[in-house]
Amino acid sequence: MKKQTISPGCIGIVGLGLIGGSLGLDLQSVGREVHGLVHRTATANQAKKRGLAQVISTDPKILSNCELVIMALPIAQLLEPPSELLEAIPKEAVVTDVGSIKDPIVKVWQKLHPRFIGSHPMAGTTQNGVNAGQRGLFRNRPWVSTPNSHTDKDAIEIIGKLAKQIESNWIKADALEHDKAVALISHLPVLVSAALLKMLGDNPESNIRELAALLASSGFADTTRVGGGNPELGASMASSNTYELLKALDAYKQSLNQLENAINLGKWNLLKEELSKTKLLRENIF
């Protein structure tokens, strides 16, 4: 393992899955010293093989010299962090997380650490685990931070600089507004997409199920991609952002019912109008 000491202190990454591993690769490539903490020895060995950090261990002590600690852990662990992790994070370090919900995590961590700032680098692939990390995952992707009046001003600057160094788009948002927005564009689509697969799987006519599977093409593949993703992640999004997700689901069902009404009444021009609006909206977003 090559050791670089360009920066005064190391960056600790807790968890070297898709997000943590990708951050480890990118941060090393911009000259930072990265210490990666993982749970299992087997993971540590594979992470070493992949060079996800310069120092990799299952011993929380490797965080002791870090000026910055990024917690790339599942949401459940972010909400109930193990005490040995809390003890190992230096009090003077800037601390952030990468969780896909922010308000509940910020509420927990602002009580636990004086220099915590919630953040969410938004990138994903269908992969997870220690083999999933890849270079450039965050390039041109939003990295949302959710500072509030209690947040250490320097911490905001430090994480922001880091995001920019790896060519991520640094965005500031209110934690609750972040959670509302991701319910709409990330958490609800998982349900909407999974329900499409579930409907097909639950169809009682086996010949129709088989023909449908045979005929399914890129349209169905695209619409069902997120519904066929990581079940653990999908369930943890739902359990941690329940209120906003259910609100979004209500609004979604209203939209779907309005389209259904147009069809039920044979109002084809109205349906065409609605589909013209959705086409335009999508063109404006992407």
Add this chain to the structure above:
Amino acid sequence: MKKQTISPGCIGIVGLGLIGGSLGLDLQSVGREVHGLVHRTATANQAKKRGLAQVISTDPKILSNCELVIMALPIAQLLEPPSELLEAIPKEAVVTDVGSIKDPIVKVWQKLHPRFIGSHPMAGTTQNGVNAGQRGLFRNRPWVSTPNSHTDKDAIEIIGKLAKQIESNWIKADALEHDKAVALISHLPVLVSAALLKMLGDNPESNIRELAALLASSGFADTTRVGGGNPELGASMASSNTYELLKALDAYKQSLNQLENAINLGKWNLLKEELSKTKLLRENIF
């Protein structure tokens, strides 16, 4: 225009949009003489420029020597074909269509032409019109035919051979079963996907709408792709396959409600199980 006479008679294509134009290019490349009939002179000129057929005209008479006629027209025109088209199609020619619904089209055309066979080469892009046609669009994609007891046996063979020549996967299915299957994997996903965009567009909080649009990434892009497609096509699928689409929508809403119930009751293990099943189902399909 190069003229080839490898085949005894020409293939007529009525309509040179995405499907008709792509067929024109592929069929020429396997040595067939293609005559393309279009509605407007401007379209004819552009189609000639693109070489979508060897002979291109707005005059239905160009079909008179064709041993095979493929109607690549919008569903509405297939259901109510203009009389000058009917008169121009030779009685001895094999006739097929490319419509994305089959039962209503087969019912109409079996009364109109003795050698009609319904078919549906399943391929698509986000493009349409005379500039959309492209080579190889049907390669390794299903080309479904829906013969029944009234269908001319030779007609089945002739279209099947054609499909294989352009490397499409030739499939036979019952027309109604085709319509059920495409309701599930093609027509319903348009609604499900459009409703997601509509929900976002109808959100009353402009700051949330803007943040959501800013944070939307590949997951949202994929899930909304077909809902942001051609409004005309989406509406015509709904108007021509209404019964099966509404039935599929009912089943979909049940699936969505079951996922919602799991969330409402905080049954996270059940939700995880459901998402594991949808993940497995998708892996089996693609």
